[in-house]
Amino acid sequence: MQKRWNGLWGSVCLGLMLSGCGGSGGMSGARPAEMNIALLGFNDFHGNLEAPGVAIRTTNAAGQSVAVPAGGAAYLAGAIAQRRSANQHMAVVTAGDMVGASPMVSSLFLDEPTVEALNLMGIDFSATGNHEYDQGSQELLRMQNGGCEKYTSKEPCQISKPFKGAQFPFLAANTLRADGSPLLRSSGVKFFEENGARIGVGFIGTTLKTTPRMVRQSGVQGLTFADEADTANALIPALRAQGADVIVVLIHEGGYATSGLQDASCAGLSGDILPILDKLSAEVDVVISGHTHQAYLCDYQRVNPAKPFLLTSAGRYGTLLTEVQLKVNTASRKVTAKSARQIIVQGEAITTGSTKVPLQTEFPVFAADSAVSQLVSTYRTAVAPLAAKISGVLDGSALRSANSAGESVLGRMVADSMLHATSDAASGGAQIALMNSGGVRADLVPESASGEVTYGQLYSVLPFGNNLVVMSYTGEQLQRLLELQFNSGTNTVTQPRILQISNGFSYEFDLNQPAGQRIANMRLNNDPIQASSTYRVAIQSYLSTGGDNFSTFTEGKDVIGGMIDLDAFVAYVRERSAQQPMALPTTPRIVRR
The missing domain is CATH 3.90.780.10 (5'-Nucleotidase, C-terminal domain)
Structure with missing residues (x-):
């Protein structure tokens, strides 16, 4: 059966679709005064199923600058699984450009393997980026709903027959059809329960409004892209009515910062996301961003005291995961504390040009997820003869x-x-x-x-x-x-x-x-x-x-x-x-x- 995600998702949890949705710690203990909720976010994956040969520069415990090899879908899945086991309440979300501009092992197959890998990772919500529209809106809908309809010069369903589509909703609140209805889902709520306490986290997904300038016009014909902040702000009351206590915006727009990898000072923050942030409602708790391929953490109230949200971006190609930790008061249903850190997705040593980058064992090394490894291997084998020519x-x-x-x-x-x-x-x-x-x-x-x-x-x-x-x-x-x-x-x-x-x-x-x-x-x-x-x-x-x-x-x-x-x-x-x-x-x- 085709899946359809248009409009606002209701307040039901749909626990069978969202892994961990409505998870309960049981009723054996007292109702907690606070609930800890983790968000794992990443962006601009661009179908990098294999390790992209990227090293993340950071500082070790001794204050020395080191290069840490990073990336690879199997290790990304392993990191997500490890963090899921460490957090009782967690959602995994992305800020767009999961597909498009992908290496051959994914793009030759219309990025079907990337969507399948994300399904295995248990993604909850994914905003669309400009690259999700590279092959046109019909192909994007096929990515969501599945099927083998041919909308491009490439053949769909070469390996997966049929392609089942994303088992998570793409969110595109500001992407509108000619009649004003959203092309895809606008938002959704994930609920967390613990000993009688119940907290809802609402997610709004938007792409950058300049998307039509970044893709083929034929691919977005009949669509309009509304203002990101105005769209998000307008959706907050409906999310509140559905039970959302925490508001998270997933936006495919971003900025630049001069701060270090784990520094949330917002030093040198610049870029096109700033005017959007300054228009966003102060009810927003977290903004997970992308597009610029930059990694940053920013306690935005240091920039604008009237906007006390946390801003994050996890760089590119699945080399980083941003883990956001929220403390939510279960009586007031307000966020009382929030923090974020970048997790380097380290799994194997890499070689860039003639330079070998070894594993840095003082940073976590994640095991490869076997199901994702097998998926990548299947597509790598299929593409190998042509790629090696x-x-x-x-x-x-x-x-x-x-x-x-x-x-x-x-x-x-x-x-x-x-x-x-x-x-x-x-x-x-x-x-x-x-x-x-x-x-x-x-x-x-x-x-x-x-x-x-x-x-x-x-x-x-x-x-x-x-x-x-x-x-x-x-x-x-x-x-x-x-x-x-x-x-x-x-x-x-x-x-x-x-x-x-x-x-x-x-x-x-x-x-x-x-x-x-x-x-x-x-x-x-x-x-x-x-x-x-x-x-x-x-x-x-x-x-x-x-x-x-x-x-x-x-x-x-x-x-x-x-x-x-x-x-x-x-x-x-x-x-x-x-x-x-x-x-x-x-x-x-x-x-x-």
Whole structure:
């Protein structure tokens, strides 16, 4: 039977669906004056079923800085199980981007294995992030409800026949259909009981309202994304009526902080989540956030005394779990104390490049969950033959790390592959290619001294499956769209979003100049770009609809569609390395004044 989670969940607990829901400590003791409730939160998992090769930098008991290897779905499940055994009352929740931009072992199967792994972990509620909409709203509903309907170019139900969908509700309170109804569930309540005391914790899930600028327009057609704070505040009375004593907001928006891993001082807190926090009701007790891939803890009343909630984020890729501890007075039904800590999901040693990161035994080492391990193994085996296929040879490592102008070697390489695939007249006659940096998802490091790279590695660089698009823009429009790198929504002077550019195109920028005058000396093959002349530009379908706040891209004319970006990238690497290792594009094309 299909599951349907639309609208508010009633006050019933649905204990069979939510593990530990309504758990009772029995009636043998006296009614407690306080109840301890734990929340485990994480965010931006992005289908990282296998250990992502990430080390968490922290400080040990001796005050020394150490790198702790982290991540892997089986170890994440093991950590959740260990914390569940240590806490009588606990909920496990996420703040979005569980799927999308995933490694091949998940994304090749439309992230079905990630949802299945989350089911095994016993997730209670999951907010949607922008990446949950990457494949469109119908595919998101399939992720929730299950089934094998085909909504994308990839085949569903390749392993699981049928795919059963998420056994937990996705929450998307501010994602609305044309008639104003929510696309998915808005909120839910989990109840905890102990010796006659009963406390309800209400959860509201929202994605960032700028989601339409971050995904294909066709994927969110007919949907609107309402203000995050206004939506959450409006739901609190209904949650109270259902019995929620504690209010938790799961939001896929985030910030940045300069504080240490376990420091809740909010030092250096900045980012797009701040105006949302300042609009949220003071009735909110905890905000579990995401999107920026940053780890932070923040006692927000230190920033705004009128907003005494706890703010957390657990970084990315399942490398951290945030454990929030709440003390709730069972008479007043109010939170009397709250704290949070980050748990590093350490399970196995890793190697990043040529650096080995050993286990740090002074920090907890978690056992792998056997069921999740078996699940990951099944999908790894299925994908292995294609992933291991050699697709080219490089003369070095192509990395995403950017220079002072925001360019990376791998970004240039991807842009060059786009231009190569679209430069002939039949494919669009592109003269320039522009690539969004955020779409380049993994470094390309040869696995051996010979420089060989595999299809699986190339897939990890471009996992979204965007189509290439060629459109015409005037020189004046090119100037305006490049200016948007520094002055458009989340693209700012302090946090610019630099587009990667193809060979032959170049320009300079000066952030000390006024908005609209920062781009200068645009050239194509050393000839100045003329404001009134028309140029053919290759971009991804994501950017063509104004993604990443680049609204000027929507002004393009004479559209010609092209192949999938990954296919273009694979063909380019294979061709350029057919006779000898491919030389990497190390020469800068953008000059920062």
